[in-house]
Amino acid sequence: xxxxxxxxxxxxxxxxxxxxxxxxxxxxxxxxxxxxxxxxxxxxxxxxxxxxxxxxxxxxxxxxxxxxxxxxxxxxxxxxxxxxxxxxxxxxxxxxxxxxxxxxxxxxxxxxxxxxxxxxxxxxxxxxxxxxxxxxxxxxxxxxxxxxxxxxxxxxxxxxxxxxxxxxxxxxxxxxxxxxxxxxxxxxxxxxxxxxxxxxxx
Numbered sequence: 001x002x003x004x005x006x007x008x009x010x011x012x013x014x015x016x017x018x019x020x021x022x023x024x025x026x027x028x029x030x031x032x033x034x035x036x037x038x039x040x041x042x043x044x045x046x047x048x049x050x051x052x053x054x055x056x057x058x059x060x061x062x063x064x065x066x067x068x069x070x071x072x073x074x075x076x077x078x079x080x081x082x083x084x085x086x087x088x089x090x091x092x093x094x095x096x097x098x099x100x101x102x103x104x105x106x107x108x109x110x111x112x113x114x115x116x117x118x119x120x121x122x123x124x125x126x127x128x129x130x131x132x133x134x135x136x137x138x139x140x141x142x143x144x145x146x147x148x149x150x151x152x153x154x155x156x157x158x159x160x161x162x163x164x165x166x167x168x169x170x171x172x173x174x175x176x177x178x179x180x181x182x183x184x185x186x187x188x189x190x191x192x193x194x195x196x197x198x199x200x201x202x
Contacts, residue, residue: 019055021099026053028071041070061106064099065135088113096123105186106130112196120196126152126187132178143173143193150187153180163189 029038035053039046044063051057052067059067067073090113097110105127112121126132133155145154146168154161157175171177173193181187 022053022055042066062135120193122191126181130181136176136178141173144170146190148188152187
């Protein structure tokens with residue numbers, strides 16, 4: 001019974017965030033681009049954007065990045081809860097804001113209370129056989145990634161670094177960078193950036 005309740009709660013939470021994501025994309029698009037113009041900028045179909053804005057889409061991680069880049073938004077802004085106050089310091093593990101992309105096995109958790117901070121911290125689970133080279137990142141500031149489980153390859157300015165548990169990499173975030181998982185197991189990393197610009201491209 002408890003498992004069923006937890007599953008129902010997770011479904012409701014996921015549905016809320018999909019709806020919230022759609023509203024946020026539409027709010028950021030209207031007055032700046034038509035659906036077709038945003039589709040051209042992001043390299044995705046207009047139909048998919050329409051579905052996302054209506055809260056019925058299931059966007060991939062690559063699609064989220066492309067939309068964030070095209071709207072000049074940090075990916076972490078998609079965690080923002082419009083119903084929550086900003087005066088928070090403590091975040092319990094069970095209260096972390098979370099985005100899941102079930103079709104790709106990717107999940108992201110916001111470690112800091114919200115995105116209106118000088119520091120961004122996001123925990124990301126990267127699935128097996130994931131290739132991030134098709135959506136490189138580039139944004140202002142500095143970034144540090146710390147692998148907590150599994151093995152990841154971080155590519156910064158064309159240079160590959162293989163990271164295992166406990167390994168970290170710090171770099172100028174204005175350089176094109178991405179992460180890949182060439183193993184058969186999921187990997188978990190902590191991405192720390194200042195300013196909090198995970199996913200924003202310039």
